[in-house]
Amino acid sequence: MTEQRRIILDELEKTCRHPSASEIYERVKKRMPHISLGTVYRNLEVLSSRGMIKKLSMPTGQKRFDAGREDHQHVRCLSCGRVDDLPTQADENLEAIAARVSDASGYRRLGFAVDFYGICPGCAGETKKERQ
Amino acid sequence: MTEQRRIILDELEKTCRHPSASEIYERVKKRMPHISLGTVYRNLEVLSSRGMIKKLSMPTGQKRFDAGREDHQHVRCLSCGRVDDLPTQADENLEAIAARVSDASGYRRLGFAVDFYGICPGCAGETKKERQ
DNA sequence: TTGATAATAAGAATCATTACTAATAAGAAG
DNA sequence: CTTCTTATTAGTAATGATTCTTATTATCAA
Numbered sequence: 001m002t003e004q005r006r007i008i009l010d011e012l013e014k015t016c017r018h019p020s021a022s023e024i025y026e027r028v029k030k031r032m033p034h035i036s037l038g039t040v041y042r043n044l045e046v047l048s049s050r051g052m053i054k055k056l057s058m059p060t061g062q063k064r065f066d067a068g069r070e071d072h073q074h075v076r077c078l079s080c081g082r083v084d085d086l087p088t089q090a091d092e093n094l095e096a097i098a099a100r101v102s103d104a105s106g107y108r109r110l111g112f113a114v115d116f117y118g119i120c121p122g123c124a125g126e127t128k129k130e131r132q
Numbered sequence: 133m134t135e136q137r138r139i140i141l142d143e144l145e146k147t148c149r150h151p152s153a154s155e156i157y158e159r160v161k162k163r164m165p166h167i168s169l170g171t172v173y174r175n176l177e178v179l180s181s182r183g184m185i186k187k188l189s190m191p192t193g194q195k196r197f198d199a200g201r202e203d204h205q206h207v208r209c210l211s212c213g214r215v216d217d218l219p220t221q222a223d224e225n226l227e228a229i230a231a232r233v234s235d236a237s238g239y240r241r242l243g244f245a246v247d248f249y250g251i252c253p254g255c256a257g258e259t260k261k262e263r264q
Numbered sequence: 265t266t267g268a269t270a271a272t273a274a275g276a277a278t279c280a281t282t283a284c285t286a287a288t289a290a291g292a293a294g
Numbered sequence: 295c296t297t298c299t300t301a302t303t304a305g306t307a308a309t310g311a312t313t314c315t316t317a318t319t320a321t322c323a324a
Contacts, residue, residue: 002271002320021311036273041312043271057191061280062311075248086248093225106253116207116230120214121238134302153280168304173281175302193311194280 005043012067075105137175144199150215152194207237
């Protein structure tokens with residue numbers, strides 16, 4: 001845990017918004033002016049692979065980061081890219097969750113997506129080194 | 133509806149996979165060797181804005197496209213980026229759906245995310261032109 | 265102190281996507 | 295049949311986010 005990594009994590013924990021890599025870079029640069037953008041990306045990757053932060057991919061092709069460890073899902077604004085948290089329980093059905101969104105968040109709901117992430121049969125077979 | 137646009141849509145409808153823009157480009161190029169990658173992107177955008185196809189953003193920063201109009205969700209391979217369909221019912225709870233994934237798809241399940249897309253209160257107020 | 269290892273800054277390279285350009289095709293109006 | 299207008303195209307340049315490379319520096323065990 002280097003100084004850079006600690007500050008990156010600290011900045012991420014200080015905000016309830018979900019900043020992008022370059023937003024984090026800007027924040028961290030105020031405390032550590034010589035830090036490199038590459039260092040920010042690398043450490044976000046390290047922190048995320050250790051499960052200390054979460055990486056969210058946005059429809060814009062950008063990624064946003066989240067230091068929260070609690071299990072929650074997100075509401076994303078299609079207009080400005082803002083991301084808010086939305087606590088969910090796994091035993092709740094989709095309709096029930098969806099119905100709660102407008103009330104809880106104030107978002108005008110347009111739609112939702114459930115995405116499962118895993119390893120497909122093909123990749124599970126391989127030694128995981130080569131991509132298809 | 134130009135020849136190019138028709139062929140792009142046709143290729144998208146022919147596959148149950150969810151190809152990326154460049155995969156679509158490769159497929160279409162076999163039938164129309166002089167087509168430009170820009171034309172593929174532009175027409176995917178047009179088709180998607182008319183609601184004729186769906187655009188999915190991947191954690192890799194790539195987008196994938198889907199001609200299906202039925203309501204279904206996706207399973208994504210974290211290793212190779214493959215996307216498969218996964219029919220879901222809104223009255224089923226997340227655990228039940230998740231439990232079905234491994235069996236139905238053969239994927240080794242790792243996790244899931246529910247994402248709601250909408251317009252946040254701030255943007256709903258504005259005339260929707262200016263970004264924050 | 266010395267290698268071995270890991271992390272860094274700075275910047276170049278890459279990849280997906282978007283913007284720009286001039287050329288072309290398809291109508292509509294005269 | 296010409297001339298305008300408008301869309302669309304192929305080809306290419308530009309952009310933005312991310313990853314990679316290289317030289318350098320910090321860390322640490324022996």
